[in-house]
Amino acid sequence: MPPRNTSQRRAIRQAIEDADRPLDAHEVLAAADADGLGLATVYRTLKLGVEEGWLTPVELPNAPARYEMAGKQHHHHFECRSCQKVFEVYGCPGNLTPLIPKGFTLEDHEVILYGLCDQCG
Ligand SMILES: [Zn+2]
Ligand SMILES: [Zn+2]
Structure with missing residues (x-):
């Protein structure tokens, strides 16, 4: 994976950690501090994060999926x-x-x- 993707990925993860509340893809894009980051990369990274097990999707009715760090206590x-x-x-x-x-x-x-x-x- 090229270095640029790695730093974007790190920025996305950092944004979700710092938010301390579940973020949707647009909120992640707004909060992530990475050059040239686009929505497609955000979506791809969120999907990957769920597959890799460090992200948990938060599905609320009639709302875009939000994501939070995995492993939090019951809430x-x-x-x-x-x-x-x-x-x-x-x-x-x-x-x-x-x-x-x-x-x-x-x-x-x-x-x-x-x-x-x-x-x-
Ligand atoms: Zn409000
Ligand atoms: Zn409960």
Whole structure:
């Protein structure tokens, strides 16, 4: 891989690490500090990051995929309805088994909170 790609890749990874919230491809492009970086390279690197296991896609309904560093502790997401930014939320409702029908087995859960962030609220 030519050196230019390596430094772009490093810049993309750094941007996601620094953001401390999941970023979509456009946000990564805006945040990454790399010469000549384009959206196609960002998309390619994000896909590669997921394949290599250091990135986790964050899929929210009706929204472009966001990406965060893999291996974070259990957490949920908050999407701002005004600026569309997604944030990490470390609170968890915990045991949701009482919510499911009798006889069902709960294996996992996702919680997505919607509202306004502190910049928009
Ligand atoms: Zn906002
Ligand atoms: Zn949870």
